[in-house]
Amino acid sequence: MSRFRPGRFVGILTGTVVILGVGVYGPATLLGPLPAATMTVVTPDAVVSTLSPPVLPAAGxxxxxxxxxxxxxxxxxxxxxxxxxxxxxxxxxxxxxxxxxxxxxxxxxxxxxxxxxxxxxxxxxxxxxxxxxxxxxxxxxxxxxxxxxxxxxxxxxxxxxxxxxxxxxxxxxxxxxxxxxxxxxxxxxxxxxxxxxxxxxxxxxxxxxxxxxxxxxxxxxxxxxxxxxxxxxxxxxxxxxxxxxxxxxxxxxxxxxxxxxxxxxxxxxxxxxxxxxxxxxxxxxxxxxxxxxxxxxxxxxxxxxxxxxxxxxxxxxxxxxxxxxxxxAELPLLASGAAYASFDTEWGETASAVVGVPKTQVGWQAVATGAADVTVDAFATGRKGETIGRVQVETGDGSTVSSPLELDRTIRDPGAGWRLLNPGPVIGALIASRS
Incomplete structure (x- = not known):
């Protein structure tokens, strides 16, 4: 008849917890979703017009x-x-x-x-x-x-x-x-x-x-x-x-x-x-x-x-x-490559959302547009050139134009090492994805 050994029981329990923890923690961190990139809306530089201004009389x-x-x-x-x-x-x-x-x-x-x-x-x-x-x-x-x-x-x-x-x-x-x-x-x-x-x-x-x-x-x-x-x-x-x-x-x-x-x-x-x-x-x-x-x-x-x-x-x-x-002349409303948002990730990757399809309008002098309405779907990784949202602006005549926004560089998966060493953001993203 075997005797109860407290030390052995604690060892078995500890080993079980470790095995179970590794079994859950590993897949959760290695295979779970990443935290979404943080977006900041930015305003591109204004278009500077070098065209001829209207010439009007000084008198009258x-x-x-x-x-x-x-x-x-x-x-x-x-x-x-x-x-x-x-x-x-x-x-x-x-x-x-x-x-x-x-x-x-x-x-x-x-x-x-x-x-x-x-x-x-x-x-x-x-x-x-x-x-x-x-x-x-x-x-x-x-x-x-x-x-x-x-x-x-x-x-x-x-x-x-x-x-x-x-x-x-x-x-x-x-x-x-x-x-x-x-x-x-x-x-x-x-x-x-x-x-x-x-x-x-x-x-x-x-x-x-x-x-x-x-x-x-x-x-x-x-x-x-x-x-x-x-x-x-x-x-x-x-x-x-x-x-x-x-x-x-x-x-x-x-x-x-x-x-x-x-x-x-x-x-x-x-x-x-x-x-x-x-x-x-x-x-x-x-x-x-x-x-x-x-x-x-x-x-x-x-x-x-x-x-x-x-x-x-x-x-x-x-x-x-x-x-x-x-x-x-044909003047830009949404200039090609103009950035309307920037992105930062927990693992240090950065990128910008830029105009993919430029929009222009025939006009005299630079076309003043209203505040941009930027819409972007949440994402964590993406390829350069991938469409991630749209930007819409109001033109000077009251109409609106829009264009798709693309990533100007690739945001990559940080890899297994970062995932295993940063359980907080990964587990948080997993919980958020199931809520």
């Missing part, structure tokens, strides 16, 4: 703004641009450049473009032509008054009928002062009531630097800043009725005696929205222009007010267009 007031998204050149039959869900509100549009004074200056017939937008806001055209307007004795008298003052006017007669579209054509293309007043009276009851409505409309659109006191712009107290007037050019160019009138002037000329007074440097890709003069305002131009770059067309809108003479305006516009030809 002027500004240019980007007009919507660049389009394929084959689709750019005209510079009229349709507004879409990605077009930012006009008050959010930052000018590409501003020239001259920041003070509000008299704007001449640019005021008629505002009249068109305010009237269309109150009396929208939904069928292509709008309602029929019967002209009154006041409309006929307005024509006589402007004719006697040698101001731009088009003949009308009491009882004559015009559609809203025809009235707008006469005002915008022919710069008819009497048609501007007639539209204001028809839509709001009086020119004074129109001025009040226009004030509200300007405030609602964030155009605090512009003031109108009449429908024609003949009054020197109807004034606007270069920045506001460039934004108004963008609004006009994206309004379906106004842009259609500007793009198809021939439809307004037949039978109404309307001369198109908006045309300006059309052979150079410019579309005039308003081209006018008063003694107080000087020469004033509201326009859009386009520049072809590769397979895309870049479109911008602008205003130049307070020019002393036609030669100066022609020279200043030629300089602006030359700077556009030199400055518009």
């Amino acid at each position: 007031a002027s500004a240019v703004v980007t007009l919507g998204l660049a389009r394929p050149a084959s689709d750019a039959a005209s510079t009229s641009v349709e507004a879409d869900a990605t077009t930012p509100a006009v008050e959010a549009v930052t000018p590409i450049a501003v020239g001259g004074t920041s003070e509000a200056l008299p704007m001449a017939s640019i005021a008629k473009v505002i009249t068109a937008l305010v009237v269309l806001d109150a009396k929208p055209i939904t069928d292509g032509v709008g309602p029929t307007i019967t002209l009154t004795a006041a409309d006929y008298q307005s024509y006589l008054d402007y004719s006697n003052q040698f101001s731009r006017s088009l003949p009308v007669f009491t009882g004559e009928t015009w559609t809203e579209q025809e009235m707008l054509q006469a005002m915008l293309l022919g710069s008819s002062n009497n048609h501007a007043d007639s539209l204001a009276r028809w839509a709001f009851g009086s020119v004074d009531a129109y001025a009040e409505a226009a004030t509200d409309w300007l405030a609602a659109n964030g155009l605090s630097g512009t003031r109108v006191v009449d429908a024609t712009g003949l009054d020197a107290d109807s004034v606007g800043t270069g920045t506001d007037l460039a934004r108004i050019a963008a609004l006009a160019a994206t309004d379906p009725v106004v842009s259609d009138i500007i793009a198809h002037p021939a439809s307004a000329l037949a039978g109404r005696g309307i001369d198109n007074r908006t045309e300006f440097m059309s052979d150079e890709g410019v579309t005039g929205l308003s081209n006018s003069y008063t003694d107080a305002a000087g020469l004033c131009l509201l326009f859009t222009a386009q520049v072809v770059s590769g397979d895309s067309t870049f479109v911008f809108a602008g205003a130049i007010v307070g020019e002393p003479d036609q030669d100066t305006l022609d020279a200043d516009m030629a300089a602006l267009l030359a700077s556009a030809q030199a400055g518009v």
Whole structure:
């Protein structure tokens, strides 16, 4: 009969625990998951533009703004641009450049473009032509008054009928002062009531630097800043009725005696929205222009007010267009190889998440993007070039672009030695993987 030996029992128990421990610890550390790499979001260096900046006059007031998204050149039959869900509100549009004074200056017939937008806001055209307007004795008298003052006017007669579209054509293309007043009276009851409505409309659109006191712009107290007037050019160019009138002037000329007074440097890709003069305002131009770059067309809108003479305006516009030809190019939004995250591991491996597929946009100067939205799946090891997530940024025009993120170097398994000597992180990763 054998006797109980405490020492032998302790030895067997210890050996069993060791064997079991090795049996569990070894597979757990050698075969278990590794702790995930720690991610830190980083901001890549800003793109430095060396392109030609917009050249604007030092005198008067002027500004240019980007007009919507660049389009394929084959689709750019005209510079009229349709507004879409990605077009930012006009008050959010930052000018590409501003020239001259920041003070509000008299704007001449640019005021008629505002009249068109305010009237269309109150009396929208939904069928292509709008309602029929019967002209009154006041409309006929307005024509006589402007004719006697040698101001731009088009003949009308009491009882004559015009559609809203025809009235707008006469005002915008022919710069008819009497048609501007007639539209204001028809839509709001009086020119004074129109001025009040226009004030509200300007405030609602964030155009605090512009003031109108009449429908024609003949009054020197109807004034606007270069920045506001460039934004108004963008609004006009994206309004379906106004842009259609500007793009198809021939439809307004037949039978109404309307001369198109908006045309300006059309052979150079410019579309005039308003081209006018008063003694107080000087020469004033509201326009859009386009520049072809590769397979895309870049479109911008602008205003130049307070020019002393036609030669100066022609020279200043030629300089602006030359700077556009030199400055518009394919610019990076998400540059190839740009790092948007860095990774560190418990065993000392490091890597970065870099843009795998570059994204560009035709633009003028460096494209400012919003904060990056980085999404990465948790990982511990990975090969160089392996896709591990995505980055998305908002562009200056309100749209978004994204690209896959790739590892710029391989993160390797640390090996058996590190696993066996660092049980804490390995066991922690195993527990986390099962929770």
